[in-house]
Amino acid sequence: MFTTPSLPRNPKILDVGAGTGFFTVKLNNRVRQTLRNVHFYAMDVTPAMLISLRKKSDEITPFVGIAENIKSSIKEARKYFNIPLRFDAAFSTLMLHHSAEPRKVFKGIKEILKRKGKAVVIDLCKHNFKEFKTEFGDIHLGFNIEGINE
Helix, strand or coil: CCCCCCCCCCCEEEEECCCCCHHHHHHHHHHHCCCCCCEEEEEECCHHHHHHHHHHCCCEEEEECCHHHHHHHHHHHCCCCCCCCCEEEEEEECCHHHCCCHHHHHHHHHHHEEEEEEEEEECCECCCCCHHHHHHCCCCCCECHHHHCC
16 A cells, blocks of 8 residues: 655655656656645756756756765755755655765765655666666666665
């Protein structure tokens, strides 16, 4: 059975490694149907991706940041944008296999969540498509669920 995580009335949600915002925009539109005062923030290391995201939606605040150093990225971005230090929810979709240090990403997400904050990370399961490293720039060929639980 699928249940939606409960969120406060005016949630602040961060997409870590948002890219062009494919998932960010869809989730923003869906959540906004129920929680009109939701605010989405999108962090990515590539400015061109965030420019593309901005063209898709002006309801999302994009900013440049490094997934392995979320807290410092937020502090730097706060010099230019109104971004909270802590979030009610954070998510990352199909970014982790591009990360040099996935453990730092998980640690960073934990650091920026409020006490009852929720996190969702979706990525690839372990696979043998070695060409993904050269063709798509993947660092990891997916993950074993056992390794994630460590």
